[in-house]
Amino acid sequence: MALIAHDGTAxxxxxxxxxxxxxxxxxxxxxxxxYLLESDAEEARxxxxxxLDVKQQVHFCPICFSYATRDTCDVCADMSRDxxxxxxxxxxxxxxxxxxxxxxxxxxxxxxxxISPMDKIGPDQLHVKELLQRLADGEVKxxxxxxxxxxxxxxxxxxxxxxxxxxxxxxxxxxxGLPVGGDLEYADEVTLGRAIEARQQV
Amino acid sequence: MALIAHDGTAxxxxxxxxxxxxxxxxxxxxxxxxYLLESDAEEARxxxxxxLDVKQQVHFCPICFSYATRDTCDVCADMSRDxxxxxxxxxxxxxxxxxxxxxxxxxxxxxxxxISPMDKIGPDQLHVKELLQRLADGEVKxxxxxxxxxxxxxxxxxxxxxxxxxxxxxxxxxxxGLPVGGDLEYADEVTLGRAIEARQQV
Numbered sequence: 004m005a006l007i008a009h010d011g012t013a014x015x016x017x018x019x020x021x022x023x024x025x026x027x028x029x030x031x032x033x034x035x036x037x038y039l040l041e042s043d044a045e046e047a048r049x050x051x052x053x054x055l056d057v058k059q060q061v062h063f064c065p066i067c068f069s070y071a072t073r074d075t076c077d078v079c080a081d082m083s084r085d086x087x088x089x090x091x092x093x094x095x096x097x098x099x100x101x102x103x104x105x106x107x108x109x110x111x112x113x114x115x116x117x118i119s120p121m122d123k124i125g126p127d128q129l130h131v132k133e134l135l136q137r138l139a140d141g142e143v144k145x146x147x148x149x150x151x152x153x154x155x156x157x158x159x160x161x162x163x164x165x166x167x168x169x170x171x172x173x174x175x176x177x178x179x180g181l182p183v184g185g186d187l188e189y190a191d192e193v194t195l196g197r198a199i200e201a202r203q204q205v
Numbered sequence: 206m207a208l209i210a211h212d213g214t215a216x217x218x219x220x221x222x223x224x225x226x227x228x229x230x231x232x233x234x235x236x237x238x239x240y241l242l243e244s245d246a247e248e249a250r251x252x253x254x255x256x257l258d259v260k261q262q263v264h265f266c267p268i269c270f271s272y273a274t275r276d277t278c279d280v281c282a283d284m285s286r287d288x289x290x291x292x293x294x295x296x297x298x299x300x301x302x303x304x305x306x307x308x309x310x311x312x313x314x315x316x317x318x319x320i321s322p323m324d325k326i327g328p329d330q331l332h333v334k335e336l337l338q339r340l341a342d343g344e345v346k347x348x349x350x351x352x353x354x355x356x357x358x359x360x361x362x363x364x365x366x367x368x369x370x371x372x373x374x375x376x377x378x379x380x381x382g383l384p385v386g387g388d389l390e391y392a393d394e395v396t397l398g399r400a401i402e403a404r405q406q407v
Binding site: 039047049053 | 218219238248272274297
């Protein structure tokens with residue numbers, strides 16, 4: 004899609020690059036490109052710098068494999084966190100989602116994916132070995148398996164549960180049930196079934 | 206919205222900058238930020254460079270006020286274009302829209318807005334003076350007014366028509382009517398009314 008066919012190169016290159024981003028189609032790319040052209044140079048420079056900085060400054064934490072800007076991520080470095088609990092998630096973004104709840108004060112471990120035979124991803128392709136190493140010194144008392152409640156997430160959780168339990172570490176799984184604010188009538192049967200099974204005394 | 210509250214600075218800055226773009230909410234910003242974190246460094250660098258290049262290389266053409274990467278824009282520099290016709294548009298992006306049709310081979314003049322008393326934009330705030338200067342040497346025989354078919358666009362077209370006609374230059378306006386592929390049943394009354402008034406013999 005040539006936006007200004009007669010005025011190619013720089014603009015077209017920006018459109019191509021923007022179009023590669025998730026959720027950005029040709030129309031959105033065009034809108035953003037024009038916005039950047041019309042905005043002052045300082046704003047465009049700040050965006051470009053922010054992109055470069057993120058790639059330069061953010062790397063994987065060598066302990067939990069979440070994103071880190073220092074040697075280790077802020078959670079691993081924070082000595083006030085509960086070091087007896089590790090929450091196992093699939094992706095670094097899941098750490099952000101759980102942190103936002105404010106309900107969790109332990110450590111994390113990012114697997115970097117889930118077990119998926121279809122995609123040839125087994126435990127060896129994930130940070131499972133490193134998780135077991137972290138459990139070795141006996142400081143960790145509980146592992147919370149927070150992979151997604153889908154087939155692959157459940158498979159991964161079942162696998163991890165089976166190898167962690169023998170180490171004498173308590174293993175738990177995030178509760179499945181009705182979303183808060185959700186409507187019973189519109190819940191799918193599996194979710195409603197889980198909510199009934201996992202009902203809690205009040 | 207803190208995405209990874211514990212891992213602030215670089216990521217948060219990128220989220221803030223992305224969130225400023227048109228059509229990008231916090232969720233989209235987050236998705237793009239994670240995409241950039243996961244993509245290779247080369248791709249992120251290309252995007253950042255494309256943003257900087259556009260701001261550095263693209264400026265306004267001193268003749269028609271469209272975007273240009275050279276001294277003048279490619280349309281003004283192209284000696285094969287019909288120099289007897291000028292198409293007057295509101296914004297540089299409109300040049301792109303008309304160029305894409307392939308139906309126009311004349312020159313352009315970008316006003317840089319439309320007359321809007323509410324926003325205190327009168328002819329003096331637009332590139333009207335420069336348009337009249339381009340008409341002075343008598344080379345231009347027709348001016349096509351291609352402002353939007355809305356109140357402000359019509360006002361601007363009426364104003365320009367009134368000052369250009371006395372110069373002995375033919376003035377025309379883009380046709381209003383049914384969109385091609387549109388459905389008569391769903392056309393609004395004003396558009397349908399225009400289409401009837403502007404009916405053409407076949």
